[in-house]
Amino acid sequence: MFIGFHLLDRQIIDCDGLLVGKVDDVELSDGDPPEVAALLMGPQVLGERMGGRLGRVLARLAHRLHAAVDPGPARIPYRDVAVRVSAVHLRISYRDLPRPALEGWLCDHVIERIPGAGRAGE
Amino acid sequence: MKQLLALSLGILTAIGGFVDIGDFVASSQAGARFGMSLAWVLVVGVVGICAYAEMAGRVTAISERAVFDLVRERLGPRVALLNLAATFLVTVITLGAEMGGVALAVELATSVHYLLWVPVVGFALWVVLWRLKFQHLERIFSLAGLALVVFVVALTHLNPDWSGMWRQASRPTPADGEDWPTYGYFAVALFASALTPYEVFFFSSGAVEDKWGRDQISTMRANVLIGFPVGGLLSLGIMATAATLFHPLRIELDSVGQAILPVAIGLGKLGLVAAILGLFAATFGAAMETGLSAAYTVAQYFGWQWGKLVAPRQAARFHTLLLVSVLTGVLLLLTTVDPVRLTEFMLVFSAVILPLTYLPILVVANDHEYLGERVNGPVANTVGTVFLLVIVVAAVAAVPLMIATGMGG
Numbered sequence: 001m002f003i004g005f006h007l008l009d010r011q012i013i014d015c016d017g018l019l020v021g022k023v024d025d026v027e028l029s030d031g032d033p034p035e036v037a038a039l040l041m042g043p044q045v046l047g048e049r050m051g052g053r054l055g056r057v058l059a060r061l062a063h064r065l066h067a068a069v070d071p072g073p074a075r076i077p078y079r080d081v082a083v084r085v086s087a088v089h090l091r092i093s094y095r096d097l098p099r100p101a102l103e104g105w106l107c108d109h110v111i112e113r114i115p116g117a118g119r120a121g122e
Numbered sequence: 123m124k125q126l127l128a129l130s131l132g133i134l135t136a137i138g139g140f141v142d143i144g145d146f147v148a149s150s151q152a153g154a155r156f157g158m159s160l161a162w163v164l165v166v167g168v169v170g171i172c173a174y175a176e177m178a179g180r181v182t183a184i185s186e187r188a189v190f191d192l193v194r195e196r197l198g199p200r201v202a203l204l205n206l207a208a209t210f211l212v213t214v215i216t217l218g219a220e221m222g223g224v225a226l227a228v229e230l231a232t233s234v235h236y237l238l239w240v241p242v243v244g245f246a247l248w249v250v251l252w253r254l255k256f257q258h259l260e261r262i263f264s265l266a267g268l269a270l271v272v273f274v275v276a277l278t279h280l281n282p283d284w285s286g287m288w289r290q291a292s293r294p295t296p297a298d299g300e301d302w303p304t305y306g307y308f309a310v311a312l313f314a315s316a317l318t319p320y321e322v323f324f325f326s327s328g329a330v331e332d333k334w335g336r337d338q339i340s341t342m343r344a345n346v347l348i349g350f351p352v353g354g355l356l357s358l359g360i361m362a363t364a365a366t367l368f369h370p371l372r373i374e375l376d377s378v379g380q381a382i383l384p385v386a387i388g389l390g391k392l393g394l395v396a397a398i399l400g401l402f403a404a405t406f407g408a409a410m411e412t413g414l415s416a417a418y419t420v421a422q423y424f425g426w427q428w429g430k431l432v433a434p435r436q437a438a439r440f441h442t443l444l445l446v447s448v449l450t451g452v453l454l455l456l457t458t459v460d461p462v463r464l465t466e467f468m469l470v471f472s473a474v475i476l477p478l479t480y481l482p483i484l485v486v487a488n489d490h491e492y493l494g495e496r497v498n499g500p501v502a503n504t505v506g507t508v509f510l511l512v513i514v515v516a517a518v519a520a521v522p523l524m525i526a527t528g529m530g531g
Binding site for chain 2: 010020058100102
């Protein structure tokens with residue numbers, strides 16, 4: 001498997017088919033040859049991986065969105081990956097992962113306050 | 123029988139959904155200034171959107187992924203981010219133009235100034251997108267957009283000079299008193315109006331949510347390959363009425379009210395009602411599609427939850443984007459920019475970013491990892507590659523032509 005071509009930037013989908021995020025970066029193990037230990041998510045990791053001015057701007061922007069303490073990137077151990085096809089499917093639910101800062105803030109301060117926020121479409 | 127009904131409904135929806143404010147403005151202006159001598163551009167544009175919509179539909183049905191979702195995997199995060207920024211900007215401008223079209227249609231019906239309708243239109247649009255019943259509504263608006271067929275009916279009542287129109291159409295050169303750069307500028311705008319990028323994003327994202335599979339490919343092909351060409355005929359009808367009424371008098375069109383005048387002359391009040399209704403439905407439907415497309419592209423780049431299958435509180439970032447996009451569209455119109463001018467701008471910038479949308483589709487449609495044996499055949503690849511060349515020429519020429527001609531002068 002070429003990590004760059006078959007894993008990075010793929011969509012991550014949880015066990016219920018909900019969208020979790022993208023494989024913004026990966027964590028490699030120390031072994032030889034190194035193996036993928038975990039998937040990393042979040043705009044900050046993405047910005048750091050991209051590098052350059054654009055990447056720095058993205059990383060700084062993402063850093064500012066965190067409340068008091070920076071929780072670090074969302075990390076999904078590779079053993080939680082069930083299948084890897086055109087997307088990466090997880091064994092676990094998105095509820096088992098930390099809630100992304102931006103999603104949490106927008107949900108609590110904007111979307112939840114509008115009537116009908118709990119109703120799914122059809 | 124039921125399948126036949128579903129099939130014809132899909133085709134009718136594609137026909138009605140084809141025309142939006144961009145097609146309306148570009149077709150009527152081109153008809154008034156150049157008669158039918160730009161008709162070939164519409165034909166070429168329709169072939170292009172058919173080829174690429176078919177690819178996008180096939181990619182989505184087999185990989186279960188929307189088109190913009192795949193852009194980042196294949197272009198890398200950096201190029202895809204720049205692509206996203208350009209696409210999002212153009213889509214929000216398009217959203218503003220479509221909402222302007224809705225407000226102008228309501229002004230024609232009520233005689234109340236369109237700027238007063240803009241906030242109402244924005245709110246109504248947002249409510250529809252928030253309540254997420256838009257799938258049915260989108261279909262209803264597309265079907266109501268079929269009312270634009272009155273342009274074709276009106277044409278037959280205007281006693282057009284058919285042989286003269288054919289002569290213009292078969293000689294693709296500028297009309298007397300017009301120059302080549304202006305001809306080129308209108309050709310690019312007309313081309314962009316048929317291929318507006320939001321169409322493929324909306325189409326493929328909708329297909330993901332409807333859980334299309336291999337079985338739906340033939341239905342999708344019928345919708346695209348029959349629906350879009352017939353939709354293109356509506357645009358051609360709009361162009362032909364303008365060519366019949368305004369071109370001989372050398373009248374240039376700069377308002378939507380003028381563009382529907384041929385229908386009033388040909389068919390009277392009832393025709394006018396149908397034309398206004400058609401314009402309203404077509405632009406409102408397109409406003410829903412562009413608003414959603416703007417939010418889809420961002421959410422799909424970052425991998426956020428998007429779509430109608432979950433409650434808004436589970437897709438807070440997506441719904442905030444929708445809200446912000448609609449609000450930006452409203453604010454854009456409230457600067458009192460002329461919606462027709464805004465549409466012209468939107469078409470030029472759509473032309474510029476067309477390669478960013480269509481190149482990744484062609485690349486992914488040839489990728490065995492996503493498509494297995496359903497990759498492009500020789501026909502799709504030949505048409506796709508030729509089109510990509512045309513698209514690149516249009517993209518490169520768009521801004522210089524806009525500046526050289528002062529937006530068509």
